[in-house]
Amino acid sequence: MKQLNQKLAAIIKQHSTQEMIDNFNNVGVPISRVNRIPEVCADPLIADHLVKARDPRTGIEIAISPPPIISAHLRKRGMTMEFPPRLGEHNQVVFGALGCDVATLQSQGIL
Numbered sequence: 670m671k672q673l674n675q676k677l678a679a680i681i682k683q684h685s686t687q688e689m690i691d692n693f694n695n696v697g698v699p700i701s702r703v704n705r706i707p708e709v710c711a712d713p714l715i716a717d718h719l720v721k722a723r724d725p726r727t728g729i730e731i732a733i734s735p736p737p738i739i740s741a742h743l744r745k746r747g748m749t750m751e752f753p754p755r756l757g758e759h760n761q762v763v764f765g766a767l768g769c770d771v772a773t774l775q776s777q778g779i780l
Contacts, residue, residue: 722752 681689686702693700709715710732718735720743731752736743743750760780761771774780 718748720748720750722750724752 684692690700690702704712710719715735718739719732720734720736721730721732723730739748757780760775764771764774764780771780
């Protein structure tokens, strides 16, 4: 098996991906390109369904996989969401709502 893989690799290296796809298609052998992440994200079936968020501090935009079901809310927002919070960013809101003294927790090294 190792020898077979080595011989196939030597032959495949001599051809472009498209040539190999055409050759396999011509003889009826199923084949598909293995895309890298940027190519997958650019695919028209994927690109319009990626959920994106932009960091208001840095301007960096992230994208996550399309959800299984695209809600009307996501469509209305143009497939964008708020950027995820940084570690501790909402401590005051969350712990304050629970009645905790956030400043004390921080001074004790808890938060």
